[in-house]
Amino acid sequence: MEEPKFVKGEKPAPDTQSWYEYLWKTEQETPNRIEDAAKFLSGIIAVCLTIFLTPGRESFAQYRGAGLAAIIAAVVLWTLALLISFLVVFPQRYRYAGDSVESLKDMNRRITNRKYRLLITCLALFSAGMILLAAGIIF
Numbered sequence: 188m189e190e191p192k193f194v195k196g197e198k199p200a201p202d203t204q205s206w207y208e209y210l211w212k213t214e215q216e217t218p219n220r221i222e223d224a225a226k227f228l229s230g231i232i233a234v235c236l237t238i239f240l241t242p243g244r245e246s247f248a249q250y251r252g253a254g255l256a257a258i259i260a261a262v263v264l265w266t267l268a269l270l271i272s273f274l275v276v277f278p279q280r281y282r283y284a285g286d287s288v289e290s291l292k293d294m295n296r297r298i299t300n301r302k303y304r305l306l307i308t309c310l311a312l313f314s315a316g317m318i319l320l321a322a323g324i325i326f
Contacts, residue, residue, distance in 0.1 A: 215295060221302040225275035225309065232269045232313055236262070239320070257323030264316035271309040275302050 199207070239262070281298060284290040 218295070218298045218302055221299065221306055222276050225272045225302070225306050228306070228309055228313065229269055229272035229276075232265055232272065236265050236269070254323045254325075257319045261316040261320035261323060264312045264319065268309045268312035268316065271305055271312065275305045275309065 198204075279298075279301075281294045283294040
């Protein structure tokens, strides 16, 4: 049986250590940054809906057929995007073992992935609504 080999480690350079700490902190704060982006996006969507719907029903009287359908679809997409942006911010329960760092890291990854997917979905719906609105006004 062989004797185990001992490897002597060295303390990382100060800049290396600070970059590792920065990376860890950034990873831990990612869900908060995603929530902030969702809050900003929900504000933009709400302002767009308010500006667009303020003139009233008579402003849509000139649109018919595909143009009116595109405008209605845009409003529906914006409303759906607004609801999804609220889901990004809404607190959820996640299971984890409080005494396990791996469990906490896994929970953070799950939270981040879920919130990121919801935010991308929200952005896609809002963008699709903008495109449909532009198409509805043109036609």
